Amino acid sequence: MFPQDDDRRGLLADLAETNRLLKLAEQIAHVGHWRLYFATGERQWSDETYRIFGQDPTMPVPAVTANWNGYLESDWALVRSTLRSAIDNQQDFTVEARVIRPNGEIRNVEIRGIYDLANGGKSLFGVIIDLTDQKQAEARYRLLADHTTDMIVHADRHSKRLYVSPSSRDLLGFEPDDLVGRQVGGLLHPADEQAHRDITQGLERGEIEHAANRQRFTRKDGTHVWTESRFRILRDELGAPNGYIVSIRDCSLSKAAEDDAERMARHDPLTGLGNRTLFRERLDQAIASLGDDGTTFALLWMDLDRFKAINDSFGHLLGDRALSIIADRITSVVDPADTVARLGGDEFIILMNKSIPARAEALAQQVMVAVSRPIDLDGQRLCVGVSIGIASLPVESCQADVLLKNADLALYRAKRSGRNTFCWFESAMEATGQARLRMEIEMQAAIRNGGFVLHYQPILDINDGEIHGSEALVRWRHPERGMIPPSDFIPLAEETGLIVPLGDWVLHEACREAAQWPGSPQIAVNVSGCQFTPQGLEARVIAALNASGLDPARLELEITESVLIDDEDTVLKSLVRLRSLGVKIALDDFGTGYSSLSYLRRFQFDRIKIDRSFVNEIASPSAAAIIRAVAGLASEMGIKVTAEGIETPEQLRLVREYGCTHAQGFLFSRPTESHHVRALLARQQSRRQTSAPTWTGPLPDAAVLRETG
Ligand code: C2E
Numbered sequence: 235m236f237p238q239d240d241d242r243r244g245l246l247a248d249l250a251e252t253n254r255l256l257k258l259a260e261q262i263a264h265v266g267h268w269r270l271y272f273a274t275g276e277r278q279w280s281d282e283t284y285r286i287f288g289q290d291p292t293m294p295v296p297a298v299t300a301n302w303n304g305y306l307e308s309d310w311a312l313v314r315s316t317l318r319s320a321i322d323n324q325q326d327f328t329v330e331a332r333v334i335r336p337n338g339e340i341r342n343v344e345i346r347g348i349y350d351l352a353n354g355g356k357s358l359f360g361v362i363i364d365l366t367d368q369k370q371a372e373a374r375y376r377l378l379a380d381h382t383t384d385m386i387v388h389a390d391r392h393s394k395r396l397y398v399s400p401s402s403r404d405l406l407g408f409e410p411d412d413l414v415g416r417q418v419g420g421l422l423h424p425a426d427e428q429a430h431r432d433i434t435q436g437l438e439r440g441e442i443e444h445a446a447n448r449q450r451f452t453r454k455d456g457t458h459v460w461t462e463s464r465f466r467i468l469r470d471e472l473g474a475p476n477g478y479i480v481s482i483r484d485c486s487l488s489k490a491a492e493d494d495a496e497r498m499a500r501h502d503p504l505t506g507l508g509n510r511t512l513f514r515e516r517l518d519q520a521i522a523s524l525g526d527d528g529t530t531f532a533l534l535w536m537d538l539d540r541f542k543a544i545n546d547s548f549g550h551l552l553g554d555r556a557l558s559i560i561a562d563r564i565t566s567v568v569d570p571a572d573t574v575a576r577l578g579g580d581e582f583i584i585l586m587n588k589s590i591p592a593r594a595e596a597l598a599q600q601v602m603v604a605v606s607r608p609i610d611l612d613g614q615r616l617c618v619g620v621s622i623g624i625a626s627l628p629v630e631s632c633q634a635d636v637l638l639k640n641a642d643l644a645l646y647r648a649k650r651s652g653r654n655t656f657c658w659f660e661s662a663m664e665a666t667g668q669a670r671l672r673m674e675i676e677m678q679a680a681i682r683n684g685g686f687v688l689h690y691q692p693i694l695d696i697n698d699g700e701i702h703g704s705e706a707l708v709r710w711r712h713p714e715r716g717m718i719p720p721s722d723f724i725p726l727a728e729e730t731g732l733i734v735p736l737g738d739w740v741l742h743e744a745c746r747e748a749a750q751w752p753g754s755p756q757i758a759v760n761v762s763g764c765q766f767t768p769q770g771l772e773a774r775v776i777a778a779l780n781a782s783g784l785d786p787a788r789l790e791l792e793i794t795e796s797v798l799i800d801d802e803d804t805v806l807k808s809l810v811r812l813r814s815l816g817v818k819i820a821l822d823d824f825g826t827g828y829s830s831l832s833y834l835r836r837f838q839f840d841r842i843k844i845d846r847s848f849v850n851e852i853a854s855p856s857a858a859a860i861i862r863a864v865a866g867l868a869s870e871m872g873i874k875v876t877a878e879g880i881e882t883p884e885q886l887r888l889v890r891e892y893g894c895t896h897a898q899g900f901l902f903s904r905p906t907e908s909h910h911v912r913a914l915l916a917r918q919q920s921r922r923q924t925s926a927p928t929w930t931g932p933l934p935d936a937a938v939l940r941e942t943g
């Protein structure tokens with residue numbers, strides 16, 4: 235064997251292997267190659283080219299005949315003219331066409347050719363690429379894109395739209411052709427442009443792979459539609475950013491539902507005003523945006539006066555309607571830039587921007603005027619007042635909680651200083667507020683632990699000097715502060731609702747005590763308006779009577795006019811039921827209110843207690859005239875009259891002369907511990923049994939009692 239033969243053989247083997255690999259490569263890539271010697275018309279095909287045309291590679295390249303030229307009839311002309319022009323102009327070319335195989339199968343191909351100068355410019359050399367699978371996939375995707383309800387946009391890497399799916403008609407009212415070739419982003423709501431630009435620029439630069447956002451598009455008719463857009467980057471074979479796909483979906487329905495949910499979470503369904511959450515957010519924002527420019531704001535915390543009474547007597551339905559009317563009225567006087575919220579129940583709050591004291595006060599006045607206008611509900615007319623606490627900046631620490639607490643304290647002061655009024659926060663209130671809270675906690679404990687005690691003040695029959703009964707007056711035996719008078723804690727007990735358990739205790743204790751008294755005298759118990767709860771004061775009175783075994787006719791409940799003002803209807807009904815049990819009802823502190831006389835017409839009281847301010851002034855002709863008139867009126871109506879606060883024999887003489895039937899005051903006895911009253915009653919009882927007393931002056935015991943009180 236010659237070495238050259240070995241070389242040749244080696245070379246031939248290499249060549250054969252190269253050919254084999256080339257064939258395999260062509261087969262895998264669905265790419266065949268061909269050559270056309272255009273001078274002779276001779277053609278050469280690779281195996282894969284045969285395969286693409288559906289021909290047998292062992293056979294010669296098939297001749298172009300009248301019946302078959304390898305292509306669909308319509309495409310053959312294009313292929314032929316492309317080849318012709320490539321030969322004539324010695325040019326490279328690319329053409330797409332459809333091949334038809336002898337069995338009728340059609341393949342999509344791309345033919346690329348070069349004018350091959352290497353062989354003396356005698357041939358065209360090229361490849362034929364079978365694109366059928368790719369084309370089919372493309373067609374499938376196109377079909378999907380064309381028929382999905384989302385609008386699909388294919389943009390190039392300069393954000394120019396290459397493709398827009400037909401859903402653009404439904405979504406935006408534009409034909410796809412109106413949009414193709416234009417820049418993405420041109421149809422956006424101005425407010426959404428920046429966010430959109432940030433995304434598309436990120437995609438163009440290849441910094442973002444995918445993104446999603448909510449944006450409003452402008453429709454052809456100028457309206458806006460909320461959409462949810464999803465972006466995905468496209469990259470070329472080398473991984474360089476090569477445009478992106480956006481699918482855009484109409485989300486106006488879900489957006490509306492979300493907006494509703496969002497609204498509900500931040501608004502009060504009854505009045506449509508903001509709720510506590512919204513208010514708190516706005517307050518925090520206002521505090522966060524406080525600058526050095528001196529801008530400030532104020533809080534006006536409002537609480538309706540006597541609204542509970544309206545709910546109780548008109549029912550919650552009408553109560554709710556009244557609340558919405560009031561909410562509208564408040565809104566109507568408030569600047570749109572300010573926030574009005576309902577904090578719950580009958581409490582509202584205004585966050586007033588850029589406030590100065592004069593403006594805040596003017597607004598408070600406007601709110602009071604607006605709210606207190608009578609409200610007509612189904613022919614019923616109701617009047618509601620409003621108390622307002624105002625707190626504004628600057629305060630030492632600009633914290634929302636501090637401001638709120640200040641406004642609350644100011645509101646508390648407004649309520650105490652006679653409703654339908656407003657009050658500014660003052661730093662002194664802080665201490666008051668803390669003391670109030672401490673007292674409330676202590677009072678709760680005292681109710682549980684027997685920290686209260688009843689003193690009793692005798693009430694005398696003015697004609698015979700006999701003790702007719704006693705009034706139970708509560709005191710708080712405070713471990714540090716000693717005996718606290720009711721005027722110091724009853725208002726807070728009423729405000730906090732603690733008066734209900736406390737009043738219960740008083741009722742039970744007074745009935746229990748009086749049941750043991752000799753001679754069956756009356757026992758008078760003071761009752762606050764808050765004790766007329768929907769569950770009924772009657773039930774608790776009956777419980778106290780049952781527990782003690784006291785005859786109902788011996789119990790007298792003292793109510794003041796303010797009880798009636800608070801909720802006349804409910805209270806009067808309750809009083810009627812109590813009276814039908816046999817319990818007596820007295821109108822306390824008569825003359826201190828505005829319409830004492832009108833109540834006498836509406837309810838059959840058993841007793842009037844003329845307030846001690848009249849007795850105090852009895853030397854003045856007008857006070858004297860009033861006592862005389864009231865006593866005269868009461869006598870005509872068969873009502874007993876007690877004069878309160880008798881301190882001197884002269885006062886006693888006069889009230890007796892003016893026609894009062896009973897007297898109560900320090901002249902006879904201060905309120906005192908039960909055992910003193912019991913002793914007094916026992917002595918009276920034994921006196922009664924021995925001889926009937928004819929009384930002409932203060933009781934002999936008075937001096938003793940005065941010392942003990
Ligand atoms: P009130 O029902 O008008 O009770 C009479 C008040 O006048 C008592 O004051 C009594 O000590 C005082 N007083 C009686 N005679 C004289 C007098 O000659 N001169 C002077 N200066 N005062 C006299 P007190 O005990 O401080 O009670 C004040 C108010 O507290 C009571 O006025 C009543 O409205 C309320 N109160 C007392 N106990 C209770 C209670 O158990 N429940 C409720 N809801 N209120 C109560």
Ligand code: MG
Nearest residue numbers: 705760792822
């Ligand atoms: Mg009283």
Ligand code: MG
Nearest residue numbers: 822823843878
């Ligand atoms: Mg009184």
